[in-house]
Amino acid sequence: VYEDNQSGTVSILGGTGEQGRGLGRRLAMAGVPVVLGSRDAGRAETVAEEMRTADPGIDVSGASNEVAATVGRIVIVAVPYAGHRELLSGLAGALAGKLVVDCVNPLGFDKRGAHVLAVPEGSAAEEAAAVLPDSRIVAAFHHVSAKLLLEGDGPLDTDVLVVGDDRDAKDEVIRLVEAIKGMRGIDAGALRLAAHVEGMTAALISVNRRYRAHAGLRVTDV
Amino acid sequence: VYEDNQSGTVSILGGTGEQGRGLGRRLAMAGVPVVLGSRDAGRAETVAEEMRTADPGIDVSGASNEVAATVGRIVIVAVPYAGHRELLSGLAGALAGKLVVDCVNPLGFDKRGAHVLAVPEGSAAEEAAAVLPDSRIVAAFHHVSAKLLLEGDGPLDTDVLVVGDDRDAKDEVIRLVEAIKGMRGIDAGALRLAAHVEGMTAALISVNRRYRAHAGLRVTDV
Numbered sequence: 001v002y003e004d005n006q007s008g009t010v011s012i013l014g015g016t017g018e019q020g021r022g023l024g025r026r027l028a029m030a031g032v033p034v035v036l037g038s039r040d041a042g043r044a045e046t047v048a049e050e051m052r053t054a055d056p057g058i059d060v061s062g063a064s065n066e067v068a069a070t071v072g073r074i075v076i077v078a079v080p081y082a083g084h085r086e087l088l089s090g091l092a093g094a095l096a097g098k099l100v101v102d103c104v105n106p107l108g109f110d111k112r113g114a115h116v117l118a119v120p121e122g123s124a125a126e127e128a129a130a131v132l133p134d135s136r137i138v139a140a141f142h143h144v145s146a147k148l149l150l151e152g153d154g155p156l157d158t159d160v161l162v163v164g165d166d167r168d169a170k171d172e173v174i175r176l177v178e179a180i181k182g183m184r185g186i187d188a189g190a191l192r193l194a195a196h197v198e199g200m201t202a203a204l205i206s207v208n209r210r211y212r213a214h215a216g217l218r219v220t221d222v
Numbered sequence: 223v224y225e226d227n228q229s230g231t232v233s234i235l236g237g238t239g240e241q242g243r244g245l246g247r248r249l250a251m252a253g254v255p256v257v258l259g260s261r262d263a264g265r266a267e268t269v270a271e272e273m274r275t276a277d278p279g280i281d282v283s284g285a286s287n288e289v290a291a292t293v294g295r296i297v298i299v300a301v302p303y304a305g306h307r308e309l310l311s312g313l314a315g316a317l318a319g320k321l322v323v324d325c326v327n328p329l330g331f332d333k334r335g336a337h338v339l340a341v342p343e344g345s346a347a348e349e350a351a352a353v354l355p356d357s358r359i360v361a362a363f364h365h366v367s368a369k370l371l372l373e374g375d376g377p378l379d380t381d382v383l384v385v386g387d388d389r390d391a392k393d394e395v396i397r398l399v400e401a402i403k404g405m406r407g408i409d410a411g412a413l414r415l416a417a418h419v420e421g422m423t424a425a426l427i428s429v430n431r432r433y434r435a436h437a438g439l440r441v442t443d444v
Binding site (some may be wrong): 202217 | 237255270273298300334335336337338367370379380383408409410411412415417418421424425426428430432433435436437438439440441442443444
């Protein structure tokens with residue numbers, strides 16, 4: 001049960017994409033008020049309405065990314081990497097003072113599969129930290145299968161690695177993670193390790209391809 | 223049961239270090255003939271004798287790294303990263319045609335914990351591939367706790383991510399991994415993903431520090 005911040009809205013930038021919709025759905029099912037942000041506010045409203053129809057009783061609405069950034073107490077970033085830097089730069093004012101949870105994987109694909117794109121700051125999460133100097137940045141949710149988030153309502157068998165330089169912010173994100181049934185949040189260290197958490201997604205995509213799976217990670221001995 | 227290559231010796235370069243001894247012990251307990259290599263052949267012989275005394279019946283011997291590289295059908299590289307390039311460069315002839323399993327993590331440590339060192343080729347495993355052009359390179363065993371390898375004889379609750387560009391070589395390494403009780407080998411893609419598998423070790427070290435654990439990884443849905 002997500003008790004800490006029941007009155008706090010969680011916004012999701014890029015909330016109409018698969019990952020965004022999936023996280024929004026699972027958080028809303030856990031009782032969290034969710035705002036899906038999109039470049040196209042009308043599209044976000046339509047998606048939110050579809051979600052409310054599919055899962056009656058959940059509190060999901062749609063808005064522009066700007067409005068979503070403004071109303072969210074916690075703001076999850078689930079946009080494709082291609083638009084990541086530009087979007088966040090434009091929202092730096094709206095996101096000032098907020099807890100921003102980046103789950104973007106800077107990946108490219110070629111005939112050999114997924115690989116990691118070079119990011120000047122080292123990782124998408126560190127890029128977010130560079131363009132949002134007044135926000136608290138935590139990286140999480142990189143490895144969670146959108147398909148599993150969007151289907152069914154049973155528990156998800158996966159851990160979420162959480163990295164960042166602000167321990168209180170990480171603990172808050174871990175509580176948010178653990179609102180979702182079956183998910184466990186694991187503090188995996190400083191923000192400078194985000195590149196490896198993001199990069200591991202490329203390995204999991206390779207696993208999915210070879211084993212026809214929706215692979216996730218569990219940390220043993222914790 | 224490790225049936226495929228019962229007559230094949232597995233050598234471990236850096237076999238007297240914690241990781242090398244731990245892997246050697248577990249492989250030998252699974253019936254694999256093991257040669258521990260070291261810069262100091264006398265030290266390797268002493269360590270091997272101690273291991274035979276502790277676990278009677280296992281087939282472990284000690285030798286110089288040069289001899290170990292020559293006699294091994296599969297050669298595991300478990301040296302500290304600092305000496306990795308130089309050691310392998312000197313053994314390129316002995317290792318030609320062989321399956322080389324690199325489990326080296328290029329890590330540094332400072333007051334904020336573990337971080338990944340810059341490797342010109344991108345990863346320790348790709349460095350091995352660059353200096354051993356006539357060997358088949360697979361990367362594996364990065365995340366396995368030496369302490370757990372060295373203690374007890376119960377099953378290890380961990381998966382081993384295996385990356386490389388030669389699928390037959392990866393499958394052979396997966397069989398070797400699965401000779402060890404409780405371990406499962408998972409093909410996690412191409413050698414270019416080795417940096418992220420190596421880097422994940424820094425995250426797991428952070429996990430160990432925060433949770434006082436010996437963390438490993440399990441891949442879900444496979």
